[in-house]
Amino acid sequence: MENKTLASVRKPIKVLDGKVMLIVCIIIVAFLYAANIFGIFSSNTMRYLMKIFLYITMGEMWNLLSGFTGMTSLGNQTFIGLAGFTVAVATSTYNLPIWLGILIGLAIGVVVAFLLSFVLFRMRGMYFAIATWVIAEAICTAFKSWPYVNMGGGMSIKAKPYPKTPEIYLMALTLFVVAMIVVYLLLRTKTGLGLTAMRDDADAASSVGVNIFKSKLLVYVIAAGFTAIAGAIFFINKGTIYPDSGFNIDWTVSMVFIVIVGGIGTVSGPVVGAIVYVLLDEFLAHFPGWSNIILGAIAILVILFLPDGIMGTLQKKLHFEIFSQKRFSEHKKDIGKKAQLQ
């Protein structure tokens, strides 16, 4: 303990969010768009990347809830299923265009999140987690006996012309880019500053003026919205949706895997986690039945040996943070000046 408090002389953390980092990100994103427009990627590559984009988005949202706000949800599949079914109903029952289906799916996700908040936010920790799961299961069960969504028989998404892989890729890429920007900006706001405090101790946070309900609601609605769109795009790619595929707890299992392996409470963690997850998932598809066991084993190994996840551990060891939400007492420019003087 004493030794640790001597840490005022520890190595300062270098935050990578300056111009260089921004340019690197813009180049990567521009390349991902350009590659699509000029047809550089094969459809297979595009399918991998699309999956990665969607899983990053879902992971970032789960991380926003659990890693930054302390709301560990086991029920984000609620929004995936709802949006997936909305697109199916909109396009096949009402012949609406697919983009409108996505928008209605987003709206339904947001409204449902808003309504659930009044029940869910009375609970904390484990109770909150289990309640979110129970709600997802309840909706799944309800859908199985609801003729409007073809009971348990599944629905297909109908659109003419049906979006092709490059178009779905573009949707996923755009969603991922917007999600990253929103997460980054949200964490820089006043509310964002209060989130970490809330995660660490909600009562203490409320007694220094953090409006717990408002902050939770904002985060939950944002997470629901983005997760919903990710789900909609996923099922547009798939073509059909069943209650058991839309509202499956496996969605949450993947999100947890992605965030834990990548690094919970870091902005870059879910990006790395999602890449690892999608590659592993594709590879393990050759070993049906084993894939969940192997994924579980990997998650346990990471928790035991890299409790901060890949990015969390790297950042701690190498004293850097990418797009960190951290606030420092001195402006970066001042620190730079000091370093020059020395």
Place this chain on the structure above:
Amino acid sequence: MGNILTFEHVNAGYGRVQILHDLSFSVEEGEVYGVIGPNGCGKTTMFNALIGLIIPSSGKITFNGHDITKVKPAQRCQMGIGRTYQVPRPFEGMSVFENVLVAAVHGANHSEHDARKVALDALKLTELYEKREIPAGELTLLDRKRLEIARALGTEPKLLLLDEVAAGLTEAEVQDVMKMVANLKAAGYSIIWIEHVIQTMVESTDHLMCMAQGHELLIGDPRPVMESKVVEEVYLGVEEEDEE
């Protein structure tokens, strides 16, 4: 000067367990109001009711002319009530500076830019300035207590609630705390100070309340309260029990 705070016949507790029984007292603006009483008599619970973590089943709490009995904690903080926790509750994943910055941004409603200065001032006052970039989870107990005060000051309160900030400190450190409280009073804060160190309370407070079993037992000038028979009995009685 008028009262900044009044409790009128407050009954409150946790779930079905009632801890505060018909508690009434009032604090004048600008004074240091001492609260003593045996362990478990409900002093900390009184703070919990005062900041809104628990809502009284009956009775009324008035702060600065407003009925706050049912107001949410965050709003009470913004109205000017700043509290420290007896068992420090830092935001462990944040730096010392960020802990206080949250308070200045959310409690005092500053922009982050202005809050920076407020936070740094609070850190200087509590001698945490040098440790501002350390994760709060790595602080020693004494520093955690300092951080409690710094965070409360960051919210720019009118009424500051100190819950056993001197407990467990050395004689010299207690002197420092007394000096700090005197400075805060001079700076215009009203203060409620829960403490066990008897001497401190006689010297540093304007009024003293002794609580017993969730009720005010005796309220008055510090010395007469401290020297009264009833207070001695309830205090010593329990302390002897404690030793068994």
